[in-house]
Amino acid sequence: MQIEEFIQAIKADHQEPLCAFIYDLNRLRDHAQHVIAQLPERCRFFYAIKANSEQPILRALAPLVHGFEVASIGEIAKVRAVSATTPIIFGGPGKTDAELRSALQQCVSLIHVESIHELRRLQSIAADLDTVAPVLLRVNLRGPLPTATLQMAGTPTQFGIDEALLPEAIVEAQRSPQIDLQGFHLHSLSNNLNADEHVRLIAHYIDRVHGWAQEFGLRVRVLNVGGGIGVNYAQLDQQFDWQRFTTQLGALLEHDDRAREWRLIFECGRFVTAACGWYAAEVLDIKRNHGTDFVIVRGGTQHFRLPVSWQHNHPFVVVPIEEWRYRFTRPALQDAAITITGQLCTPKDVFVRGAQVPRVRAGDVVLFVYAGAYGWSISHHDFLSHPHPEQIFIGDV
Ligand SMILES: *Cc1c(COP(=O)(O)O)cnc(C)c1O
DSSP states (O other): OOHHHHHHHHHHHOSSOOEEEEEEHHHHHHHHHHHHHTSOTTEEEEEEGGGOOOHHHHHHHTTTSSEEEESSHHHHHHHHHHOSSSOEEEOOSOOOHHHHHHHHHTTOSEEEEOSHHHHHHHHHHHHHTTOOEEEEEEEEOOSOOOOOSEEOSSSSOSSSEEGGGHHHHHHHHHHOTTEEEEEEEOOOEEOBOOHHHHHHHHHHHHHHHHHHHHHHTOOOOEEEEEOOBOOOSSOTTSOOOHHHHHHHHHHHHHHOGGGTTOEEEEEESHHHHGGGEEEEEEEEEEEEETTEEEEEESSOTTTOOHHHHHTOOOOEEEEOOOOOOOSSOOOEEEEEEEEEEOSOSSTTOEEEEEEEEEEEETTOEEEESSOSSSSGGGSOTTGGGOOOOEEEEESOO
């Protein structure tokens, strides 16, 4: 069944206006399988669960991915609730002693260390527990790097160790019997849409890491190239060309002897779950204020903050619902440029401004597409205390 028909079918069972996140788990599995199957040998694919950590999503992905990337103890617990054995990578720009200790006790596969102070604290905690911490140093590379929507490195951010301070961190890690320095972590940007640039970025990473390996006599085993594969919200038919990317990456790894001994880890979030999710919100009202046509839906950006966070018009379709329960005229617009808002009492509660639609009526459902990543998970759910959306999982749950 197509998603539009599914919405029409569930609408018929709903007394109250519809407001739901819908996830298609079969679509998620097919996509993840396809993505992982195309990766060159020596690559490992982890899912960064902050993009969407709903339990059915994690359960669907656990048998397919090589592991999960997490950034809190809460996220470790979410992963362990679906799998006792899936490998976990633990990162994040600020970690407490208790979090480092807990990550070691729970035997995470790798810890991303983001500062020299953190490295020292990890050493003493590992000594305390009489263990050795498996570590990648997260490096904030000197720019310039390719541009994308969000930039974590090559520019001042809180992430990683400034490349200028890296020698000190490497020497410190090498000296410590409590630290097993396996390599480096270089998640530098998010939402990159260009496959060729992403290959160039990884080639650049290999150059840098090889340089450090030579300089410090390091045996690198792991290069974590991060996530950051993008989703094109503005032009849905022009998505990141994963096949082109993996083909070029395969050629690069084939010919570049320097990386022969390394495992390359990907830890993608957005690219994994964005397309399998929708946010469906029924039109409550339509009005024209000061020359602008507003469509007000059940719900709001407290459920789906992504368009506000990115200041973009989120892509959507209008699903027609024929049922109309009132005896008076149904508010409707034809061939109109609409602004879609939610129920919040703030003018910032906007999903879309000035988008052209052939028709929209009160009682139709606005279906936001590519809502499966950084949708519900990044939103401030209880602002204004409206009910939460339903979470509906379709496919083999
Ligand atoms: C958020 C994050 C990811 C996932 O990023 P996407 O852009 O969703 O692929 C990967 N690694 C780290 C360290 C992150 O913080």
